[in-house]
């Protein structure tokens with residue numbers, strides 16, 4: 001499972017990072033990004049929860 005955050009859409013609310021800090025983190029421009037290239041299976045459910053909780057649908061599963 002790969003996660004992609006569209007920085008053009010992200011409004012930097014922090015929800016995904018609050019929910020799943022093992023996967024999501026801030027990038028240098030203050031937007032969320034995935035800090036893992038390939039989400040380990042034990043983190044997939046929290047990564048999905050973060051994805052589904054994004055208020056602007058900026059996160060996609062690649």
Ligand code: SF4
Pocket residue numbers: 005009010011012013014015016017031032053054055056057058059
């Ligand atoms: S939940 Fe969505 S809008 Fe909020 S920081 Fe994460 S990617 Fe950005």
